[in-house]
Amino acid sequence: MRYDLVDLRVFLAVLDEGNLSxxxxxxxxxxxxxxxxxxxxxxxLGTPLLERNREGVSPTPAGTxxxxxxxxxxxxxxxxxxxxxxxxxxxxxxxxxxxxTNAVNSxxxxxxxxxxxxHPSVRIALEEKNSHDILAAVADRRADVGIVALQxxxxxxxxxxxxxxxxxxxxPLSSPINKNRPVRFEECLREPFINLQRGxxxxxxxxxxxxxxxxxxxxxxxxxxxxxxxxxxxSGAGISVVPRSAVEKDEKRLVMLPLAEPWAERNLRICVRQxxxxxxxxxxxxxxxxxxxxxxxxxx
Numbered sequence: 369m370r371y372d373l374v375d376l377r378v379f380l381a382v383l384d385e386g387n388l389s390x391x392x393x394x395x396x397x398x399x400x401x402x403x404x405x406x407x408x409x410x411x412x413l414g415t416p417l418l419e420r421n422r423e424g425v426s427p428t429p430a431g432t433x434x435x436x437x438x439x440x441x442x443x444x445x446x447x448x449x450x451x452x453x454x455x456x457x458x459x460x461x462x463x464x465x466x467x468x469t470n471a472v473n474s475x476x477x478x479x480x481x482x483x484x485x486x487h488p489s490v491r492i493a494l495e496e497k498n499s500h501d502i503l504a505a506v507a508d509r510r511a512d513v514g515i516v517a518l519q520x521x522x523x524x525x526x527x528x529x530x531x532x533x534x535x536x537x538x539x540p541l542s543s544p545i546n547k548n549r550p551v552r553f554e555e556c557l558r559e560p561f562i563n564l565q566r567g568x569x570x571x572x573x574x575x576x577x578x579x580x581x582x583x584x585x586x587x588x589x590x591x592x593x594x595x596x597x598x599x600x601x602x603s604g605a606g607i608s609v610v611p612r613s614a615v616e617k618d619e620k621r622l623v624m625l626p627l628a629e630p631w632a633e634r635n636l637r638i639c640v641r642q643x644x645x646x647x648x649x650x651x652x653x654x655x656x657x658x659x660x661x662x663x664x665x666x667x668x
Contacts, residue, residue, distance in 0.1 A: 371412070373445075375405045376438040379417065382406065383435055387424035409434075451493070461490045461649035466502040467515035469570035470634055473594055474613040475531050476515075479660040483653055490649050498569040506639050512650045515657075517634045524643070528654060530636040530661045536612045537625045538562075538597070540604040550628035553609070554581055560588035560606035562597050574609055577631065598622060 382391030382402065392402040410417050417431035427435055451462075467476060472494065480492065497505065499516035506514040507524050515530055537551045545551060545559070557578055563571055563585065578584050588606045591597055594614035601608050602621035611634060615624055626632070638657055640650065 372405075372408075375409050376434075376441070378402050378405050379409060379431075380435060380438055380442075382418070382425060383427055383431070385424075386426070390424075461487075461647075462493065463490065463513060463647075463650050463653055464493045464495075464511045465513045465515070465653070466495050466497045466505050466511040468499050468502065468517050468636070469496055469564065469568050469573075470517060470533055470611040470613070471515040471530070471636055472496045474533070474611055475636070475660075479657055482660060483656045486656070487649060487652060490653075492653070496567075496569050498572050501569075503639065506641060509641065509644075512640070512644070512647065513653060514639045515636055516639060517636055519635065519637075522639070524641060525639045526642045528638040528658050530638050530657060531613075531664070533611045533613045533634040533636065535609050535627050535629075535632040535634060536615070537627050538601045538608045538610055538615065539623050539625060540601055540607070541621060541623060542604050543607060543623070545607070545625070547623050547625060550626035552628050553577060554583070556607060556609060557581065557583040557585065559586070561585045562600045562606045562608040563587050563590050564594070564597065565590045565592055570610075577629075 378391065378395050378397065381394045382388050385391045385394060388402055388406075389399050392399040395402065397405075406418060413430065413434070415430045416428050417434060418425045419428055419431075476494070480494075483492075484490070495511075499518045502511065502514035502516050503518065503522055503525065505511040507522060521527065537545075537556060539545050539547070539551075539559075543559070545555060563574075575585060589600060591600065594610055595616065597608050597610060598616055600606065609627060612624070638654055640654060644650070
């Protein structure tokens, strides 16, 4: 089945305007031409897409589904266009890097800045994933480099040490949680949680451990970054589990407690395929990340 991009764009314009004539004007087309294009879509799909009423037009249930997919398709095309532009501007390389929440928020910003000083023409597609998905992606060649918090090895991958970190529990000063000892995760399930926004890999990680205990997280609010998490915890809105490296050193209104779970230790490692074809920029990225980690360890 083939779809004409102009037909889809016209259809979305009519929906956005709620009126066929205004949609036609927005697309610089005659109303008759717009009607014909929408009729072609309806004939192709075998179902009406628009309902005519006194106010204008509205989508049928089928029209709503088509509109959702059409918008996603145009978003992907725009992203494709943006990703292709650097090639015409002289980009010398592109690396796909998958990393867990901890690495993305705590370590990679500074380390990638160093990489770009040496390789300004290289572009990196960075995606946040959970560690199991990262291993699979690197093994399947969907990612060039991965940063994971798993200690399990993979026969097709080579691993390099990156950073050592741990998950800790943030609680407000007013919390009833005992602040004189490490906290079990099961205790955390009794309190409202402050989490990162939906899609963050650490959310999936924590929800999985909650489910293993037969419970769930009482998520009170989700925020875009760890700084906002710490501020909300300090205000007494709830507790959170975050990497130690993500906590502001000068935050005095909350308490950071050890998490008494074996999975709280987050020793991050870089992984690449052992048989990956030669790639100078990928190898340079791995080298710089390893050197940054080693320099941090030496300084500490």
